Amino acid sequence: MTPDTSGETVLEVRDLHTHFFLRRGVVKAVDGVSFSLRRGEVLGLVGESGCGKSLTALSLMRLLPKGGARTIKGEVRLGGRNILECTPAEMREIRGRRISMVLQDPQTSLNPVFTIGDQLREAIVRRRRASGVPVMEEAVAALRRVEIAAPEQRIGQYPHQMSGGMKQRVVGAIAISGEPGVLIADEPTTALDVTIQLQYLKLLKRLQAETGMAILFITHDFGVVGRMCDRVAVMYAGRIVECGPVQRIFEAPQHPYTRALIASVPKMTGSVGRLATIEGQPPSLMDLPVGCRFASRCAHVEQRCLDAYPGTVRVGEEHTADCWKVMPS
Amino acid sequence: MKRYIARRLMQGAVLLCMVATIVFFLGRLTGNPVDLMLPEDATPEDRAALTQTLGLDGPVLDQFAIFVGKAIHGDLGMSIRMKQPAVEAFFDRLPNTLVLIPWAILLGMLLGIPLGVVAALHRGSFLDRAAGTVAVLGIAMPSFWLGILLIFVFSVELGWLPSGRMGGPAHYVLPVITLATFLVAGFMRITRSAMLEVMESEFVKLARIKGLSEAVVIWKHCLRNALIPVLTLWGVFVGNLITGAIVTETVFAWPGIGRLTYEAVIYRDFPLLQAVIILKSILILSINLGVDILYAYVDPRIRVT
Numbered sequence: 001m002t003p004d005t006s007g008e009t010v011l012e013v014r015d016l017h018t019h020f021f022l023r024r025g026v027v028k029a030v031d032g033v034s035f036s037l038r039r040g041e042v043l044g045l046v047g048e049s050g051c052g053k054s055l056t057a058l059s060l061m062r063l064l065p066k067g068g069a070r071t072i073k074g075e076v077r078l079g080g081r082n083i084l085e086c087t088p089a090e091m092r093e094i095r096g097r098r099i100s101m102v103l104q105d106p107q108t109s110l111n112p113v114f115t116i117g118d119q120l121r122e123a124i125v126r127r128r129r130a131s132g133v134p135v136m137e138e139a140v141a142a143l144r145r146v147e148i149a150a151p152e153q154r155i156g157q158y159p160h161q162m163s164g165g166m167k168q169r170v171v172g173a174i175a176i177s178g179e180p181g182v183l184i185a186d187e188p189t190t191a192l193d194v195t196i197q198l199q200y201l202k203l204l205k206r207l208q209a210e211t212g213m214a215i216l217f218i219t220h221d222f223g224v225v226g227r228m229c230d231r232v233a234v235m236y237a238g239r240i241v242e243c244g245p246v247q248r249i250f251e252a253p254q255h256p257y258t259r260a261l262i263a264s265v266p267k268m269t270g271s272v273g274r275l276a277t278i279e280g281q282p283p284s285l286m287d288l289p290v291g292c293r294f295a296s297r298c299a300h301v302e303q304r305c306l307d308a309y310p311g312t313v314r315v316g317e318e319h320t321a322d323c324w325k326v327m328p329s
Numbered sequence: 330m331k332r333y334i335a336r337r338l339m340q341g342a343v344l345l346c347m348v349a350t351i352v353f354f355l356g357r358l359t360g361n362p363v364d365l366m367l368p369e370d371a372t373p374e375d376r377a378a379l380t381q382t383l384g385l386d387g388p389v390l391d392q393f394a395i396f397v398g399k400a401i402h403g404d405l406g407m408s409i410r411m412k413q414p415a416v417e418a419f420f421d422r423l424p425n426t427l428v429l430i431p432w433a434i435l436l437g438m439l440l441g442i443p444l445g446v447v448a449a450l451h452r453g454s455f456l457d458r459a460a461g462t463v464a465v466l467g468i469a470m471p472s473f474w475l476g477i478l479l480i481f482v483f484s485v486e487l488g489w490l491p492s493g494r495m496g497g498p499a500h501y502v503l504p505v506i507t508l509a510t511f512l513v514a515g516f517m518r519i520t521r522s523a524m525l526e527v528m529e530s531e532f533v534k535l536a537r538i539k540g541l542s543e544a545v546v547i548w549k550h551c552l553r554n555a556l557i558p559v560l561t562l563w564g565v566f567v568g569n570l571i572t573g574a575i576v577t578e579t580v581f582a583w584p585g586i587g588r589l590t591y592e593a594v595i596y597r598d599f600p601l602l603q604a605v606i607i608l609k610s611i612l613i614l615s616i617n618l619g620v621d622i623l624y625a626y627v628d629p630r631i632r633v634t
Contacts, residue, residue, distance in 0.1 A: 093540065094540070
C-alpha cells in the first residue's frame with residue numbers, strides 16, 4: 001500500500017476550472033482542482049454527490065455534458081502535453097489509448113444493439129499494429145483478461161444477456177483495450193452488488209499491477225478507498241480540500257471536512273449508536289462564499305475562514321490541506 | 330422466434346375474424362342493398378329476384394354462416410358494380426397501390442431520418458426550428474389539399490408533370506410526394522426525439538471514451554438505437570399509407586385499392602367494400618408482423634422474449 005514515490009508523473013492537473021454557464025448564472029462545479037497521478041498509482045477522489053468529482057473526470061476526458069459546461073481555465077498535462085489545447089481529432093487519438101474511463105452504471109454503458117464482440121472490436125481495431133492476430137482472438141483474450149468465463153461464447157452475446165457484474169467487466173475490458181496509461185474509474189462499483197464489488201475491485205487491482213497504469217478512482221465510499229487507493233484527494237464544493245497518502249488521511253485527517261467524513265463511516269467495532277453526520281448543506285455552486293467553502297458547516301470556524309480562502313498548506317509528507325487552522329509541517 | 334411468429338399469427342387470425350364479423354354486420358345495418366340498386370318503381374317480384382340473386386333472402390345469421398363459409402375458401406362474393414369476384418377486383422388493383430408505397434416510404438425515410446438526426450444534433454438552433462416547422466406543415470397539411478395544390482402548380486401552371494392516372498415515371502412524382510410529405514414529417518419527428526434521448530446515453534459516452542469518431546458515434550451507435558422507435562412507426566405508417574391512399578389515389582385518379590375503396594363506398598358496392606376491408610386488414614396485419622420481426626432483428630432484447 002505504500003505509494004511508489006519514484007514513479008514518473010503521468011497526469012498532472014493544475015488549477016482546473018469547469019463551469020456550467022446557465023441562464024440563471026454560473027455553476028462553478030469544478031473550481032480550481034489540482035492533483036497529480038504517478039505511474040502505477042491509484043488516487044482516490046472522494047466527496048459527496050455534486051461536489052464535482054465526475055465533472056472533473058469528464059473534464060480530463062474532454063467529454064463534458066452538453067448544456068453549457070466549459071473548462072475555462074487550467075492545465076491537464078498528460079505525458080507533458082496540455083490536452084486541453086489538443087484539437088478534437090488529436091483528442092480522439094488520446095481517448096482510449098492514453099486516457100480511458102469506466103463509467104458508473106454497467107446497465108447503461110454498453111450499447112444494447114451491438115454484441116459484446118462488436119463493441120470490444122471497435123476499441124481493439126483502433127490501436128492495432130500489424131500484429132497478425134485476428135481481431136476476434138484479441139477480443140476473446142481481452143474478455144479472458146477480465147475473467148469472463150467462456151469468452152468464446154460471450155463474445156457473440158448482447159449486453160442484456162449478461163449480469164451487471166459481467167457487463168462492468170466488459171466495460172473494463174473495453175476501457176483498457178487501448179492500453180491507456182491513465183484509467184479513470186467513476187464509481188465503477190456503486191451499481192454492483194456488494195459481493196460483486198469486491199471481485200471487481202480485485203480485478204482492477206490485478207489489471208493495474210499487470211499494466212502499470214495509473215487509476216483515478218472516484219468514489220464516495222471510504223471503505224473502497226482503503227481497499228483500493230494509495231493516495232486520496234477529498235473534494236468539497238468544487239475543490240480538493242485535502243490530499244495525502246491513504247494511511248495518513250485515515251489516521252490523521254487534517255481538514256475538518258475530511259475528519260467529519262471519516263467519522264461518518266460506520267465502524268465494525270465500538271458502540272452501535274447513531275451515525276455521525278455533517279450538519280447543514282454544501283454551499284450553492286452558483287453562489288460560493290469568498291472564504292472557506294466548508295465554513296458554514298465547520299465546528300471550528302473563525303473570522304478569517306469567512307474572509308478569505310485558506311490556500312493549500314503542506315501538512316506532511318505528500319499531504320496537503322486547505323484550512324487556516326492546520327499546522328504547516 | 331418461431332413460437333413468437335406462431336403466436337402473432339394466431340392473434341392475427343382472431344383479429345381478422347372480428348374484422349370480418351364487424352364489416353359484415355355493419356354492412357347489413359346500413360339497410361338493404363337492394364333498395365339502393367333498383368329504381369324506386371321496381372316491382373316486388375324484381376326485388377325478390379335480386380334479393381335472392383344476392384343471397385340476401387335468408388335470416389341474417391344464415392347469411393353470415395354462408396359468408397363465413399365462402400370467405401374461408403377465399404370467396405368474398407361478387408362485386409355488384411364490376412360483375413367480377415371482389416377478391417379478383419382487389420388483387421387487380423393492389424399492384425397499382427403497392428408500386429406507390431415503397432417510393433413514398435423511401436422518400437419519407439431518405440429525407441425524414443437524416444433531417445431528424447441533423448435537427449437533434451443542432452438542437453435549439455435555426456436548423457432545428459426550420460425542420461420543426463417543416464414537420465408541423467407536413468403533418469397539418471391534408472393530403473387532398475396538398476395533392477390539389479401540387480397539381481395546380483406543377484401540372485396546370487408549370488405543365489411539368491401529369492396531373493393524374495398511371496403512366497411513366499413522371500406520373501409517380503406528384504402522388505409519391507403527396508404520400509411522402511406526411512411521412513417525412515413523421516420520420517423526422519420520431520428520429521429527432523429518439524436521437525436526443527439516445528445521445529444522452531452512457532453507452533454513447535463510452536463510445537467516445539473508446540476514441541471513436543463523431544460520425545461513427547452518431548450514425549452508428551446513436552442512430553441504430555434511435556431506429557428502433559422509427560421502425561415501430563413503420564407499421565403504423567404503412568397502415569396509414571394504405572388507408573390514406575384513398576384520398577391521394579382519388580385526387581390523382583390513380584387506379585389502386587384506395588380508389589377502389591372510394592368507388593365501393595360511392596356506388597354502395599357492399600360485397601366489394603367487405604372484401605376490400607378484409608383484404609386490407611390482412612395486408613396491414615402481415616405488414617405489422619413483418620415489421621415486428623424486423624424489429625426483433627434490430628433490437629436484440631426482443632429476441633429472447
